[in-house]
Amino acid sequence: xxxxxxxTDNCSVQRTLDLVGEKWTLLILRDAFHRVxxxxxxxxxxxxxxxxxxxxxxxxxxxxxxxxxxxREPGARTRHEYRLTAKxxxxxxxxxxxxxxxxxxxxxxxxPVVRVRHAACGAPVRAAVTCCAEHGALGPHxxxxxxxxxxxxxx
Amino acid sequence: xxxxxxxTDNCSVQRTLDLVGEKWTLLILRDAFHRVxxxxxxxxxxxxxxxxxxxxxxxxxxxxxxxxxxxREPGARTRHEYRLTAKxxxxxxxxxxxxxxxxxxxxxxxxPVVRVRHAACGAPVRAAVTCCAEHGALGPHxxxxxxxxxxxxxx
Numbered sequence: 001x002x003x004x005x006x007x008t009d010n011c012s013v014q015r016t017l018d019l020v021g022e023k024w025t026l027l028i029l030r031d032a033f034h035r036v037x038x039x040x041x042x043x044x045x046x047x048x049x050x051x052x053x054x055x056x057x058x059x060x061x062x063x064x065x066x067x068x069x070x071x072r073e074p075g076a077r078t079r080h081e082y083r084l085t086a087k088x089x090x091x092x093x094x095x096x097x098x099x100x101x102x103x104x105x106x107x108x109x110x111x112p113v114v115r116v117r118h119a120a121c122g123a124p125v126r127a128a129v130t131c132c133a134e135h136g137a138l139g140p141h142x143x144x145x146x147x148x149x150x151x152x153x154x155x
Numbered sequence: 156x157x158x159x160x161x162x163t164d165n166c167s168v169q170r171t172l173d174l175v176g177e178k179w180t181l182l183i184l185r186d187a188f189h190r191v192x193x194x195x196x197x198x199x200x201x202x203x204x205x206x207x208x209x210x211x212x213x214x215x216x217x218x219x220x221x222x223x224x225x226x227r228e229p230g231a232r233t234r235h236e237y238r239l240t241a242k243x244x245x246x247x248x249x250x251x252x253x254x255x256x257x258x259x260x261x262x263x264x265x266x267p268v269v270r271v272r273h274a275a276c277g278a279p280v281r282a283a284v285t286c287c288a289e290h291g292a293l294g295p296h297x298x299x300x301x302x303x304x305x306x307x308x309x310x
Contacts, residue, residue: 003189003269004200011268012257013185013250019261021178030168033295034158045159045309084295090256092295093282095168097248102167105242106174111304113166114158118286119299125286127248131273132281140188140247144274149266154200 001147007154019063020091024048025056026098032066032088033095037081057082065091097127156302162309174218175246179203180211181253187221187243188250192236212237220246252282 008014020026027046036042043053060066065088068080096116103112116125128137163169175181182201191197198208215221220243223235251271258267271280283292 003186004191004196006268008182008201008268010263010265011185012254012262014182014257015261016253016257017178017181021176021181023172023176026172026176027163027169030166031158034300036159041159046163087260089295090259091252093252093284094249094256096284097246097252097282098171099167101245101249102169102171104245106170107167108165108305110165113161113163113303113305113307115301115303116298117301118288118290118293119297121286121288121290122299123286123288123290125284125293125298127252127282127284129248129251129280129282130285131276131278133273133276133278135273135276135278138273138280140244142274143271143280144277145189146270146272148268148270150263150268152268 001151001153003145005153006147007152010150010152019059019065020094022056024052025060026095028053028056028060029065029084029088029091030095032082032084033092037083038071039079039082042082060088064088093127096125100127156306156308158300160308161302162307165305165307174214174220175249177211179207180215181250183208183211183215184220184239184243184246185250187237187239188247192238193226194234194237197237215243219243248282251280255282 020029028042031042031045036045039053043050057066061068064085066082067085069083070078071081072078117123118125130137175184183197186197186200191200194208198205212221216223219240221237222240224238225233226236227233272278273280285292
């Protein structure tokens with residue numbers, strides 16, 4: 001069974017994009033990785049409407065990617081902030097890979113907006129595809145793709 | 156300057172998503188990494204409309220992520236197939252990172268649809284964030300983020 005013969009309904013890329021494959025959703029997650037947690041901060045920083053922000057946050061919480069945590073400023077009512085769950089933090093390689101591509105292919109002459117370095121050694125980070133046997137970074141022509149246990153013929 | 160004080164107009168994640176941050180666009184690229192090249196194959200396999208497919212392919216070619224290459228079946232007119240450019244292939248870590256998250260968090264009980272292995276050794280591949288000094292896979296709490304040369308205060 002080749003890729004073109006396979007049903008894509010249960011493709012992992014497709015299912016991931018069903019949850020996070022929308023521009024504002026990915027930008028909210030970008031801000032969450034930068035430790036933005038509060039509705040008003042997301043709203044002010046990203047410049048999207050309150051309605052869209054509330055909708056996307058609600059969906060991310062429903063998907064278990066963000067969780068809410070109550071907080072209370074002095075004199076104000078209790079509100080909720082939004083924090084990445086472990087499931088949400090697993091999206092970090094996606095985020096760094098998007099940033100890396102943009103740094104390489106879309107940055108202006110001034111260069112990238114942020115630098116991300118390994119705190120312990122100071123070296124820049126990168127997103128790479130490697131094999132579990134540690135043979136170094138791989139390219140798309142160095143892999144073999146085969147049907148997995150979930151492969152189904154397309155209808 | 157902290158992240159919340161920075162203008163996001165030239166953020167690399169945002170600029171990348173301006174080009175590829177749309178579900179059909181990313182699914183077309185997924186198929187392209189699986190070596191799908193022809194309009195009719197994309198159309199039949201993905202089940203999107205011809206108009207949307209044509210629009211997204213045109214934008215990907217305009218962005219230099221796909222390129223067209225003429226081909227001719229016997230007895231038919233010359234048509235074009237779509238191939239990833241080097242710039243397009245640089246999106247591979249994004250794609251593998253999306254697949255990996257879906258394999259972990261969205262796959263059904265039957266398991267993933269495809270297996271991607273290092274052809275030379277047979278080990279499964281993974282997308283990881285590492286530092287350039289090769290200190291192994293890193294998590295979001297092991298990095299330091301600082302303003303880059305393109306950082307600008309938000310207006």
